[in-house]
Amino acid sequence: MAATPKLTKETCNGALAAIRDTLYVLSGKWKILLIVSLREGPMRFNELQRGLVDITPKVLSKELREMEMNEFVVRKVFNTVPVTVTYELTPYAATVFPIIDSLREWGVQHRERIIEHIKQDNKEAVEQ
């Protein structure tokens, strides 16, 4: 685990470039959410679609194709009737878990903070 470098103009520019790279690969509304879903295990196309309410097949298929190209998922076709296709995470996808976990943790705490704010506001409103 690399330590956070001291922040100078140069390391800042390096950080900006690295972060741009990451955001580019994980771009779009769905890729991160798909990885989260697939952490439960391999899933079929329709399962993924039902899990992520509101994603249309067109978009789902596009995102999955991009994730295949980036070696995040492997697509496996099974000779059943009707065919089943599963998508599963690669070991490389596991390298983004730290990102996902930090996003999740922050989201949880952010929501708690918002709720606290609302409680505060209500209290102040009653006191007046």
Place this chain on the structure above:
Amino acid sequence: MAATPKLTKETCNGALAAIRDTLYVLSGKWKILLIVSLREGPMRFNELQRGLVDITPKVLSKELREMEMNEFVVRKVFNTVPVTVTYELTPYAATVFPIIDSLREWGVQHRERIIEHIKQDNKEAVEQ
């Protein structure tokens, strides 16, 4: 620091919601990059614009306004001639540093991996 919960359907849905929240707050092309820039210290509008090449004043001003609303930055106006305005991170902004660091680290390693791939490809091409 919360441990990563075991992944079940329920925790997965909770994770999805939390991550959606986070992505919503950090949405847009620039907010994360602005936080990275401001980690060096308070900066003025034009400094930020020059630092993030290609951001237009319209977009910069919009992003900064949203970040102010989310309590990520504080805007300070100084009575100089001409006026100077600085933006600086709040303590709350520091809570997203773990996200930023994970994005940066992944980006660095991803780039190294890509370069390795290219080297491999060249080697194989020569061997044939």
Place this chain on the structure above:
DNA sequence: GATACTGCTATCCTTTGGGATACTAATATC
């Protein structure tokens, strides 16, 4: 023969994020 299931693709359309360019007020400096 109609319907259902799988995993998609095709077409069309809308939204919106964000870029380009120009412009403002207020003062100081040349």
Place this chain on the structure above:
DNA sequence: GATATTAGTATCCCAAAGGATAGCAGTATC
């Protein structure tokens, strides 16, 4: 009086992301 500086705003515009809807191939089941 022209120009530069600050921190923006105003207006227009465009490309891309993504949603809505329909449909297809292949087989099984009712």
